[in-house]
Amino acid sequence: MKPHNVLILPGWQNSGPAHWQSRWEDLYGYRRVDQHDWMRPRRGDWIARLEEVLLGCDEPAVLVAHSLGCLLTAAWADHSQNTSRVKAALLVAPGDAEREALQPVLPSWSPVHLQRLPFPSVLVGSRNDPYCSFERAQTLATAWGSRFVDLGDAGHINAESGLGNWPAGHAVLAELTNL
Template sequence: MKPQNVLILPGWQSSGPDHWQSLWETQYGYHRVDQHDWMTPRRGDWMAQLEETILATDGPVVLVAHSLGCILTAAWASHSKNTHRVKAALLVAPGDAEREALQGVLPSWSPVPMQLLPFPSQLVGSRDDPYCSFDRVQAMGTAWGSTFTDLGNAGHINAETGLGAWAFGHGMLRQLIEMKDN
């Protein structure tokens, strides 16, 4: 798979330069899906941007989502007629947009889509993520049909967690990329 076919889907406020998503983008040449408004995200706008990016990419894609990017993946998959273009998705630390603390800043993101994704997915969760309880991340994984990885106490699995380029996560991504088509 060509590096530009690995699409990076950051969450709310994007991923800063020390975030593993940004490091992967720089190190491996993956393509970030740029959103029009990182600070006041609107679900429909983000879904349209993802759709346009996937349609403009030559060949199948693999999605690499963090936080709100995971919710974007589920929302997009529940509406798009182009899900067949996605080979697989790595979903890391979904933010629970239904949490009271997040509803005010992410009003268009509730409810979180809870249906089976039409492509293979690996969901990575943390037991002490401040944006999503462990029970909720497990429920998302079950609803989405994802293989689940418990990362233990790893916070929001972002730059503040001190993961750097997160070799373990990149190994999971490589497995998804190398997975044989069904």
């Protein structure tokens, strides 16, 4: 797997420099899928941008999604004719756009797509994620056909979770993709 074909899919508001996604970008040469508007994300725009980047990959890509990036993966897979261009996906701390508190800021992301993903995936969830209940994360994993990994009490599995470079997460990715 070529590092430039491992695509980082941040969530709403992007991932800052201390986030494990940004650290993986720096450490391993993975490539971030930049969106036109991180603060007011529109599902259709984000799907189109992911499709554009995937069509430019020279081999099947691996998606490394966090939060809203997980919902992007599911929505893209439900609409794209190019799902064979994805080898696998690591889905971490999905946000739940159907939660009442998130609907006003993420109006175009409901309903959440719940179809089985056409490629192997692992969903890593936290028992105390403020943006998605543990039970909802398990439901999403089942709907998407993802293997579920319980990270315990890790919050939103972001920079505030204190994971640093998150080597255990990278080991899950390596196992999933045989990097």
